[in-house]
Amino acid sequence: MTTTAASDVDVATAERPRRRAASLGGWLLIAVLVLAVALAASQLVASAPGARGTLDPESRADTGAxxxxxxxxxxxxxxxxxxxxxxxxxxxxxxxxxxxxxxxxxxxxxxxxxxxxxxxxxxxxxxxxxxxxxxxxxxxxxxxxxxxxxxxxxxxxxxxxxxxxxxxxxxxxxxxxxxxxxxxxxxxxxxxxxxxxxxxxxxxxxxxxxxxxxxxxxxxxxxxxxxxxxxxxxxxxTDIPGTTPDTLGSLTPEWVTPAILLLLAAGIAIAAARGRRFGPLVAETLPVTVRASETMHGRARLTAKAADAPHAAEALRDGTRRRLARRLGLAVNAGTDEVADAAADRLRVPRGSLQSLLSGPPPADDAALVAFARRLDDLETAVEGTLQTPPGET
Incomplete structure (x- = not known):
């Protein structure tokens, strides 16, 4: 145990310089980007617009010559x-x-x-x-x-x-x-x-x-x-006195440039104080297994938040069709009419009586959705009860 602890300490000590170097490199990159943006802004403020005008023989613009x-x-x-x-x-x-x-x-x-x-x-x-x-x-x-x-x-x-x-x-x-x-x-x-x-x-x-x-x-x-x-x-x-047009630099008050530099300095200070520290990535074992119940509850919350009763009804109806098909010995991809007829035969009710429940218009509000879910549950319970009692017995 002593040897293992010593090796862990050595590994941690060796990783510290690498972490510090990565953190320093990240901050240097941020500083270079800030300086580049500040330089570009200062050049934009200092230069007057239209330095190369119409039919200027040194201008590459569309209006140049x-x-x-x-x-x-x-x-x-x-x-x-x-x-x-x-x-x-x-x-x-x-x-x-x-x-x-x-x-x-x-x-x-x-x-x-x-x-x-x-x-x-x-x-x-x-x-x-x-x-x-x-x-x-x-x-x-x-x-x-x-x-x-x-x-x-x-x-x-x-x-x-x-x-x-x-x-x-x-x-x-x-x-x-x-x-x-x-x-x-x-x-x-x-x-x-x-x-x-x-x-x-x-x-x-x-x-x-x-x-x-x-x-x-x-x-x-x-x-x-x-x-x-x-x-x-x-x-x-020009030789005409007092006709020099105003430029961006002449129209800008003297305090604007110091204010811009102060704001840049404040932004850098806030980024250094509140920004995320650069460090090693957190290792995570993949793939991550998510239980089916968590996925089900998550989708249910999204549907409830969206107040989408028709979509929830279709999800309930699709689950009921799949479970009935499995219990009635049908294929998993059996059609709605086939499942409804098989369930009607099993329950000894007229064919077509379950069509509206399994394929009719979905409910439009929450109250109708609750009643619809109860009817689907009663249908599954009734079919399950007939499976426990062989047909023909009373």
Whole structure:
């Protein structure tokens, strides 16, 4: 006994380091998960939404224009993405194309300074104010389901048909393409340099670039030089004072971040104090044997709790049919009519008199269920009594 006790102590002592190591590993995993969630939340709070906007040449979103930028690079065209108007003005030269969307964050003077050194400019989206500032035309009413170039611009000869989203009325001296003389999807102004205006949000985005002749139109607009300077306007580069839009970080009070960290710390403390301790699994001998009476009582409680008298009646009726079939020497799977006729013959009552009891409509409430159970019990008792007395004896 002394040797056995000593071996048990050694086994318990050897198991303690393993348990401690498992517990420590579990808590380290929880700590890593909490830190990862906190880092992701802080990044979400710190970053402003929409960091990559519509027709951004570095955005993979459906509204971005990364696909167009990659197509230009595949054609051997150098694409320089700049996010500062000073860098854009410095990068543009006579052999390059300046591409940009509607620069709503720039004043008219800043826009003029940006466009001055550029000889070839393509506006991928526009506004009513920009049309007026450029003097190329104005908005046109109506829509066109599909249009071809139908103009004298050689670069558009192989474009095919497009589905324009917006039409413009060209000013005198400005060429309108992909429409008619009163409403065109693309405006080309060669009066002072080369300026093209198109509403390309639904034409040149990643999701729709492959439709119709959209990609061909983009190459015709941006692929005429060996280099494209793609300026991305943003409110961080605005020169209009007091117009920087509010972000999630600027709208959040200063106390929110410390409160979030405090709540995270409190959650970790509560988890450490109240959480389950990691330990060895409890061994249990399988299979587990459950007595039939326990299963029966459990199902009875469920039926009583559900107040389902018809279901309980069917269960009672099925048990009665099985027991009567066995006592009457019938097969276990004997039909209801066969059991009822055999029981009627045994009791010397007319055939069919037991059909309603064994296969009729079930009771609808508890009171009727009790009476129904008593009738089934009386039937089994009567059949059992006839089995003890041979037929024919009185």
């Amino acid at each position: 990364l696909a167009l930028a990659e197509i230009l690079r595949d054609q051997g065209i150098e694409v320089d993405v700049v996010r500062s108007r000073a860098e854009a003005a410095a990068a543009v030269d006579e052999d390059s194309t300046l591409a940009l969307t509607n620069p709503v964050a720039l004043s008219d003077d800043a826009l003029a300074a940006l466009l001055a050194p550029a000889d070839r400019i393509v506006f991928l989206s526009t506004s009513t104010h920009l049309l007026s500032e450029l003097g190329v035309g104005e908005n046109a009413s109506g829509s066109v389901a599909s249009a071809s170039a139908d103009c004298a611009v050689p670069a558009f000869a192989e474009v095919g048909r497009i589905r324009p989203d917006r039409l413009f009325s060209p000013a005198p001296g400005v060429t309108g393409c992909f429409g008619d003389g009163d409403a065109a999807a693309v405006l080309v102004d060669d009066r002072d340099g080369h300026r093209s205006v198109v509403e390309g949000v639904r034409l040149f985005s990643n999701a729709t670039l492959a439709d119709d002749g959209n990609a061909a139109l983009a190459l015709a607009l941006l692929g005429q030089t060996e280099r494209v300077v793609w300026y991305v306007p943003s409110w961080e580069d």
